[in-house]
Amino acid sequence: MTDADEKLRWAERLKAQGWGYYRAAYTHGRQLWEHALTAFEQSEALFREVGTNTARAGLVGTLSGRATVLRSSGTPDAIRQALGLYEEEVALLRELGRHDDVPEALVNLALAHRDLMTVEPAETPGLAQAVGVCREALDGAKRTGDEGVQALALSTLADLCLVIAGIDTPDHRERHLKEALAFYGQAEKLWEGRDEDGRALARMGMAEAYIALGRNLEGARDFLAEVHRYYAEYAGAPVKGPVRYQMAQVKELEARLLDAEGKPEEAAQAREEGRQNLDALGFRDD
Secondary structure: OOOHHHHHHHHHHHHHHHHHHHHHHHHOHHHHHHHHHHHHHHHHHHHHHHHHHHHHHHHHOOOHHHHHHHHHHOOHHHHHHHHHHHHHHHHHHHOOOOOHHHHHHHHHHHHHHHHHHHHHHHHHHHHHHHHHHHHHHHHHHHHOOOOHHHHHHHHHHHHHHHHHHHOOOOHHHHHHHHHHHHHHHHHHHOOOOHHHHHHHHHHHHHHHHHHOOOOOOOHHHHHHHHHHHHHHHHOOOOOOEEEEEEHHHHHHHHHHHHHHOOHHHHHHHHHHHHHHHHHHHHHOOO
């Protein structure tokens, strides 16, 4: 085995470790993100050092891994770095002729734009780009018949509709929320029997849209109860056990639902339960 082969082997191993650490952080704690970021950075450095076509191909998954950790940090500068990494991966996939993989990479790019607009409202000029990228991803996934990526693109379009609803004029807010519901509903159907994690996220999104509309609050409550139960008894890979990060998100939505019903004391209790889940994982700095 040559020195280059050994470096490529280690780079692939580090990439796999990075993704493992990233996913485990939602159950075992935020500190694992630091391990994930280090693993992805080391993997990227080795691939770039070798520099062969095989090494360039290996960067796929490493670039998006590092970008995903940076995006998850929630800080504007880190999300901007993530945007650049996602853009590089999209370009790399096209150069390598891996066109079937481009749609999922485009969704990741759209998600980074969504996150940046969430933490930096002044970045709303990126909204049109995010929607365009996401629709391109959806069209591409339809051409390849990849229903999983279609569902991911639809769910991301729904997320963007929620963002738009929060910044557009009141006259258009209801239309955007209804569009979000439609996209989440399509995503849920595609994920059914295929990806229970995706289906749970779509149901959280539908609950959020219903709460914002002030309609079907009982349906929203049922969705949230089902999703909370799913994550409390999580049996997916790579780890099993309560996924406290998503459970905290459910509790925040439950608090909004209780506020909408005029139950501020119960809403405060739900928010406190959510904070406790985040505190246990180290996701809150205040």
